[in-house]
Amino acid sequence: MTVVPELTEHERAHEAAESRRGFLMALPAYLYLIVFFAIPLAIVFVYSFATRSRTGGTDLSGWNLDSYGRLGEDIVTRVVFRSFGLAMTTTIICLLLAYPFAYFVATRRPAVRGLLLVGVMIPFWTNFLVRNYAWRVLLSNDGPVSQFTEAVGLGETQILFTQVAVVIGLVYGFLPFMILPLYASLERIDPRLIEASRDLYASSWASFRKVVLPLSRPGAIAGSILVFVPSFGAYVTPAILGGDKKPLLGSYIVSQFLTARNWPFGASLSSVLIIVMLSATLVYFRAGGRNL
Amino acid sequence: MIRGWTARLLGGATGLVYLFLYAPVLLLVVFSFSADRNVGRWGGFTLEWYREFGANENVQSALAISLQVAIVSTLVATVLGTLAALALERFRFRGKKVFDALLYLPIIIPDVTMAVMMLLFFTWSLDLVDTVTGFQLRKGIATVVVSHIAFNISFVSVVVRARLEGMDQTLEQAAADLYASRWQAFRHVTLPLILPGIVGGALLALTLSLDDVVITQFASGPGSTTLPVYVFGLIRRGVTPLINAVSVVMLAASVLLVVLSLIAQRSREPGRATTE
Amino acid sequence: MKEGDIPMTRKLLGLLFAFTLVAAACGGSDDAEEAAATGDCAVGQTDGDLALYNWSEYMDPDLITAFEAEFGVSVTEDFYDSNEAMQPIVAAGGSGYDVIVPSDYMVSILIEEGSIMKLNKDAIPNLSNLASDFASGLPYDPDAEYSAPYQWGTTGIGVNLSVVGEDVPRTWGLIFDAELADQYAGQITLLNDPRETMGAALKYLGYSLNSTSEEELAEAQALVAEATERVAAYDSDQYDELVGSGQTVIGHGYSGNFLFQFLELDNPEDYTYFVPEEGGTRWIDNMAVVADAPHPCTAHTFINFLLDAENGAALTNWNLYASPNAAAEEFIDPEVLADPIVYPVDQSKLEEIADTGDFEINYSDAFNEAKG
Numbered sequence: 001m002t003v004v005p006e007l008t009e010h011e012r013a014h015e016a017a018e019s020r021r022g023f024l025m026a027l028p029a030y031l032y033l034i035v036f037f038a039i040p041l042a043i044v045f046v047y048s049f050a051t052r053s054r055t056g057g058t059d060l061s062g063w064n065l066d067s068y069g070r071l072g073e074d075i076v077t078r079v080v081f082r083s084f085g086l087a088m089t090t091t092i093i094c095l096l097l098a099y100p101f102a103y104f105v106a107t108r109r110p111a112v113r114g115l116l117l118v119g120v121m122i123p124f125w126t127n128f129l130v131r132n133y134a135w136r137v138l139l140s141n142d143g144p145v146s147q148f149t150e151a152v153g154l155g156e157t158q159i160l161f162t163q164v165a166v167v168i169g170l171v172y173g174f175l176p177f178m179i180l181p182l183y184a185s186l187e188r189i190d191p192r193l194i195e196a197s198r199d200l201y202a203s204s205w206a207s208f209r210k211v212v213l214p215l216s217r218p219g220a221i222a223g224s225i226l227v228f229v230p231s232f233g234a235y236v237t238p239a240i241l242g243g244d245k246k247p248l249l250g251s252y253i254v255s256q257f258l259t260a261r262n263w264p265f266g267a268s269l270s271s272v273l274i275i276v277m278l279s280a281t282l283v284y285f286r287a288g289g290r291n292l
Numbered sequence: 293m294i295r296g297w298t299a300r301l302l303g304g305a306t307g308l309v310y311l312f313l314y315a316p317v318l319l320l321v322v323f324s325f326s327a328d329r330n331v332g333r334w335g336g337f338t339l340e341w342y343r344e345f346g347a348n349e350n351v352q353s354a355l356a357i358s359l360q361v362a363i364v365s366t367l368v369a370t371v372l373g374t375l376a377a378l379a380l381e382r383f384r385f386r387g388k389k390v391f392d393a394l395l396y397l398p399i400i401i402p403d404v405t406m407a408v409m410m411l412l413f414f415t416w417s418l419d420l421v422d423t424v425t426g427f428q429l430r431k432g433i434a435t436v437v438v439s440h441i442a443f444n445i446s447f448v449s450v451v452v453r454a455r456l457e458g459m460d461q462t463l464e465q466a467a468a469d470l471y472a473s474r475w476q477a478f479r480h481v482t483l484p485l486i487l488p489g490i491v492g493g494a495l496l497a498l499t500l501s502l503d504d505v506v507i508t509q510f511a512s513g514p515g516s517t518t519l520p521v522y523v524f525g526l527i528r529r530g531v532t533p534l535i536n537a538v539s540v541v542m543l544a545a546s547v548l549l550v551v552l553s554l555i556a557q558r559s560r561e562p563g564r565a566t567t568e
Numbered sequence: 569m570k571e572g573d574i575p576m577t578r579k580l581l582g583l584l585f586a587f588t589l590v591a592a593a594c595g596g597s598d599d600a601e602e603a604a605a606t607g608d609c610a611v612g613q614t615d616g617d618l619a620l621y622n623w624s625e626y627m628d629p630d631l632i633t634a635f636e637a638e639f640g641v642s643v644t645e646d647f648y649d650s651n652e653a654m655q656p657i658v659a660a661g662g663s664g665y666d667v668i669v670p671s672d673y674m675v676s677i678l679i680e681e682g683s684i685m686k687l688n689k690d691a692i693p694n695l696s697n698l699a700s701d702f703a704s705g706l707p708y709d710p711d712a713e714y715s716a717p718y719q720w721g722t723t724g725i726g727v728n729l730s731v732v733g734e735d736v737p738r739t740w741g742l743i744f745d746a747e748l749a750d751q752y753a754g755q756i757t758l759l760n761d762p763r764e765t766m767g768a769a770l771k772y773l774g775y776s777l778n779s780t781s782e783e784e785l786a787e788a789q790a791l792v793a794e795a796t797e798r799v800a801a802y803d804s805d806q807y808d809e810l811v812g813s814g815q816t817v818i819g820h821g822y823s824g825n826f827l828f829q830f831l832e833l834d835n836p837e838d839y840t841y842f843v844p845e846e847g848g849t850r851w852i853d854n855m856a857v858v859a860d861a862p863h864p865c866t867a868h869t870f871i872n873f874l875l876d877a878e879n880g881a882a883l884t885n886w887n888l889y890a891s892p893n894a895a896a897e898e899f900i901d902p903e904v905l906a907d908p909i910v911y912p913v914d915q916s917k918l919e920e921i922a923d924t925g926d927f928e929i930n931y932s933d934a935f936n937e938a939k940g
Contacts, residue, residue: 015384022383026391029376029445033394036442040413041397044405047412054925055680057659075936101309104302111554118550119310121495123317125546126539128503129523130331133531133806134316137323137332140815144319158754160815161800172312176499180492181454187488188459204298222454226399226447226496233402236505243801244760246940254404258652259762260932263408270405277400278393329832330809350629350645408656415660430664509653514619514664515644525624525647527805530829 048267056261067268083249087232090170094178102182166242178223185219324536341537354522362501365440373448381456398443407510431513439511448493455489609691609865616863621665628886666867676708684856691868694875702892715854717892723849726826726841740772753798755817760802762935792938824889847917
């Protein structure tokens with residue numbers, strides 16, 4: 001919708017009706033998230049100003065900023081940078097794998113399309129832990145991957161409990177999060193548009209760059225968010241496949257809530273993370289949406 | 293359309309992605325027939341784990357609860373999430389920016405934080421309901437469903453918005469002029485156009501719900517242990533191929549569903565061709 | 569809805585929001601006020617169905633069936649994977665569970681937070697079956713007022729003897745002494761648990777594993793940091809399978825899990841588990857009744873049922889952990905009873921983990937710092 005500087009009476013009434021309609025459509029989800037998300041989140045925010053009691057309970061009587069003071073510790077910075085690097089790597093690899101895949105699927109006949117897409121999801125209807133343990137077996141010193149590399153003369157590989165194993169596990173776990181939105185935006189591309197662009201541009205690369213790429217951008221942006229954000233906080237896969245030797249943000253937050261039972265610190269870590277990530281996400285989406 | 297070597301290259305890449313996706317699944321299926329308790333050590337062929345699945349009521353009830361939670365939360369979240377996506381992409385209204393931000397929060401929040409906050413929230417709010425109305429409510433399947441919907445709405449709406457964003461609106465506008473009601477225009481034009489986004493979002497929601505451990509654990513009460521929570525507890529003693537067998541049964545069931553829906557589509561197609 | 573309604577809704581939401589904040593702020597301070605009311609129950613009395621919250625694979629399902637048949641109630645069992653996951657759920661109140669099975673240090677936390685009730689000992693005559701060193705005087709519940717021991721075991725080292733040799737020194741040095749341990753670099757796992765792993769290092773240094781000295785903890789942190797270089801993984805779940813599959817050679821973990829794993833193997837004699845000579849952890853899991861248990865009498869009856877001699881033995885025969893039940897010994901499989909992995913010969917250097925209060929944060933921080 002474009003911004004019109006001066007509205008007529010009729011247009012203004014139309015605008016108001018539209019606004020009401022939009023609000024009503026958003027209302028159910030809006031209300032739901034306020035009651036079952038925003039209010040609970042407010043409790044976490046309140047907890048971040050409290051104190052850990054001797055037994056690991058949360059003492060809400062004296063408000064203080066102590067938990068926020070701890071955010072400046074070196075380990076927090078280390079953990080954040082380490083997790084950021086891991087999440088970036090995962091997102092880029094997911095994008096590289098998912099793009100050709102989603103493009104191929106989106107250009108098949110409708111019946112084949114559906115089948116190929118559901119085929120992506122079926123492995124994920126098994127159990128999450130069992131999938132991770134399956135990777136542990138695949139990547140272990142005498143596992144199938146190692147046996148394969150040995151058979152082709154590359155020698156035994158030791159992947160399990162390394163960063164490589166963690167990246168493989170995260171890419172595996174979050175690949176559908178990239179494929180689905182990419183597919184959803186690529187699928188709407190009219191094949192005739194590509195045909196037409198073929199006539200217009202000399203190379204198929206040029207037609208891809210000028211036509212397909214811009215159209216798929218919303219999907220790529222949504223997908224990167226859906227992959228980056230959860231891998232930034234992932235802790236189960238890094239523990240199972242990486243051996244949890246270097247703390248990551250996810251495991252660090254979990255250790256505050258569950259091991260140290262220091263809820264105020266866990267809550268302050270989470271609050272700051274949420275605020276930073278939300279701003280970054282909104283900026284990323286808006287920038288991505290504007291300049292194609 | 294794409295032809296020639298580009299198509300072959302893309303096809304090859306797709307094949308590799310499929311290999312990557314199915315390698316662990318293959319391993320999982322194979323070891324569901326292994327007599328050794330440890331996944332990864334072949335102990336000879338057996339159907340023992342399937343028999344145990346048939347006899348183990350804990351696992352069966354956990355699976356049944358998981359499916360209930362996943363289906364209900366996916367349905368509700370898909371409807372709410374799609375409406376939210378349409379509102380945000382197609383309309384301007386007051387409070388839109390706040391709503392936009394609120395929608396991203398459940399994706400951003402670390403799951404252990406969400407788990408803790410749901411625990412505190414349900415304890416407090418059920419207490420409140422008790423003192424105000426006298427109804428003694430307890431945490432259980434319902435509270436698990438409520439928390440799953442809370443995170444699934446956001447995931448659905450992100451996928452649907454990726455579909456809607458930048459989509460040509462002329463068709464919808466034409467339809468709005470053509471059809472008598474807005475509902476008809478939506479039903480016959482907009483809905484089919486955004487359906488791939490809705491389906492993608494729903495698939496994602498279903499997967500997330502079937503996989504969640506921590507939030508479920510903290511939102512549940514007696515008798516509402518889901519399969520992932522059950523399996524998570526098992527790892528202390530070792531996850532046996534029993535869980536592989538359960539996974540294989542779920543795989544088989546979903547493949548069967550897919551095949552059935554394909555057959556249904558096929559048989560409908562000639563009919564559709566004659567009416568159009 | 570009219571245009572004017574929108575701000576109204578917003579106002580209402582704002583009110584609701586403010587109300588939540590206030591209520592949340594007030595809600596937390598009533599922790600200890602629910603003074604544990606002792607259930608006034610008779611022996612064998614039931615007051616409804618039982619909700620049991622337990623570790624998984626810890627309860628013989630046949631025992632549950634037998635209890636249901638004998639007392640005409642049904643039992644719902646849910647599972648948790650760590651004390652730390654169970655505690656907040658129970659402590660929040662309104663969990664709906666009757667009986668929980670916390671470990672030693674967690675019992676003292678639950679007592680202090682008012683989350684579990686005093687047991688009515690008259691309703692549990694089978695308490696007399698407990699061995700004398702489990703009947704009272706346990707550090708986490710000195711007068712045995714709140715908990716009844718369920719099972720116990722130790723934390724130590726499981727090794728692959730065919731790699732390390734039969735005469736391997738039985739010491740924590742296998743993990744912390746560079747000269748002994750470097751040859752196994754990349755083949756060692758440590759528990760992903762600050763108290764257990766820092767505790768092992770403290771024991772190696774000759775300190776108590778409940779040390780609250782910052783200097784001692786700093787020494788232990790340096791040791792663990794050094795060990796991190798040669799550790800394959802921090803793993804609290806599959807350390808036994810990793811040793812069994814040959815991926816690792818030395819594993820830090822719990823007695824029963826290693827035994828269970830070794831019995832599965834074709835060549836169990838190639839593996840063993842021991843508590844190092846410097847000493848290690850003895851952990852005791854206990855049955856306790858949740859303070860706001862909906863069915864306290866059924867809960868007491870259930871605890872009494874499990875403390876029965878034959879039922880206690882059934883438990884040990886099923887999960888291969890040691891029983892605190894002296895009367896049960898004659899029904900326990902003699903092989904299990906004689907196994908030094910289940911019942912270590914020298915128990916003098918074992919120590920239970922105790923809650924160290926505010927110092928828990930130091931343990932958690934030291935562990936994270938040691939990892940980097």
